[in-house]
Amino acid sequence: MSHVQIQSPKLTILLAAPRGFCAGVDRAIQIVERAIEKWGPPVYVRHEIVHNVHVVERLKRLGAVFVEELDECPSDRPVVFSAHGVPKSVPQEAQRRDMIYLDATCPLVSKVHVEAQRHFDAGREIVLIGHAGHPEVIGTMGQLPQGAVTLVEDLDDVAEFAPKNPHNMAFVTQTTLSVDDTAEIVAALQAKFPTISPPHKEDICYATTNRQEAVKALSRQADLLLVIGSKTSSNSIRLVEVGRRAGAKAAHLIDDANDIEWSWFNGVETLGLTAGASAPEDLVASVIEACQARFAVSLQEVIVSREDVIFKLPRAVTEVQDDGS
Known part of the structure; x- marks a missing residue:
């Protein structure tokens, strides 16, 4: 047969x-892993370290405890802030409580924070292109006093936006947006406010x-x-x-x-x-x-391209057991 x-x-x-x-995600995960090695479990993490269920589950098995807010963390255990960045009030609160904290904010998100601060210090009204409720947006808006940053999500928001002084404005963007969609919104902002200051370098990472x-x-x-x-x-x-x-x-x-x-x-x-x-x-x-x-x-x-970017880890997790690993 x-x-x-x-x-x-x-x-x-x-x-x-x-x-x-990407390099920012890689760095954030390593910070949690090394914190667990150094201080032992549990290590608390404010918000999902990165938005991936498999990564989060693996870190939980190693001894990470994920919480949404700092008040869920005991003062005597280390806490890591997620790669998306946090409002300024969060590290301030951690300092007030004498906590060990590690900031795993992606350096490219931190760059946007620095830029927003620079515009604010120069007296400019700031527009943030991003998605409402996303932790990165909450973190960026939380760098500055309430009302200093206006969130713009789409072309309708641009059309409706009425700044206090249309001649003294700047914009920054969330790092994970669609390049094409953002280009459309930026073009609309620049058409409506020709003197608006763009980022030094593209914010989208x-x-x-x-x-x-x-x-x-x-x-x-x-x-x-x-x-x-x-x-x-x-x-x-x-x-x-x-x-x-x-x-x-x-x-x-x-x-x-x-x-x-x-x-x-x-x-x-x-x-x-x-x-x-x-x-x-x-x-x-x-x-x-x-x-x-x-x-x-x-x-x-x-x-389409090769990536060789590596972001350095914070000294707090490298100095004790830096055995070349």
């Missing part, structure tokens, strides 16, 4: 490069920009785009939007391989695959494996 070999359908996976962890460029390159050829990232991750949500706009016939945000609905693959010959800046690489590998179990996969990396 002869066995008929059923051939798996062919699938080309275009893998975005760069993808996944290099990693957000690079991941969006890689997704654009994939999406022109992809029947389906999968973005690995959590539903709370701003930069991951933007990647789905960018992919759809760039020509992907369908695009979905998934936490991991378990979220895949295989009906999405009907008629699909080319899959575009990427991961948001807070998604670990092992999630990418497991999606590829799940595809290999069902298809004859050929894998191609689509490289």
Whole structure:
């Protein structure tokens, strides 16, 4: 009796490069890991260190305790502030309570904070382009007195905005926005307020920009785009939007391989695959494996840029056990 070999359908996976962890996320996770090594568990973390459920769960297993506010932390344990940044009142409160605290704010977010302060000191009215309620936006607005920063989310907000002095204004942006959407809002602001001061250098971070460029390159050829990232991750949500706009016939945000609905693959010959800046690489590998179990996969990396940025860790977590690890 002869066995008929059923051939798996062919699938080309275009893998975005760069993808996944950026330097700011990498640094934030390392700060929590090293704090646990140095002080032992529990180490408290105010807000999810980065917006990824898998990262958070792994750190919980190591001994991190995630809380939303500082008043949930005991004074005698270290606390880490998330990569998204915090209002100035938070470290002030930690100092008042004599707490050991570590600030894992991404240096590129800190740059926006410094810039906002500079504009404020110069007497300018500040516009922040961003998404209401996002921790990064709360942190940036919380650098300055209430009312000093006006949040603008879309073109309608620009149209309605009436500053006290239209000739003395500046704008900054959240670091994880869509480059294209932001360009549209910036153009509207500059058309309405021709003298508005722009950031010294683009506020949208290099990693957000690079991941969006890689997704654009994939999406022109992809029947389906999968973005690995959590539903709370701003930069991951933007990647789905960018992919759809760039020509992907369908695009979905998934936490991991378990979220895949295989009906999405009907008629699909080319899959575009990427991961948001807070998604670990092992999630990418497991999606590829799940595809290999069902298809004859050929894998191609689509490289738009190479990243070699590394942000230094705070001295508090490097000085005691700096054994070169």
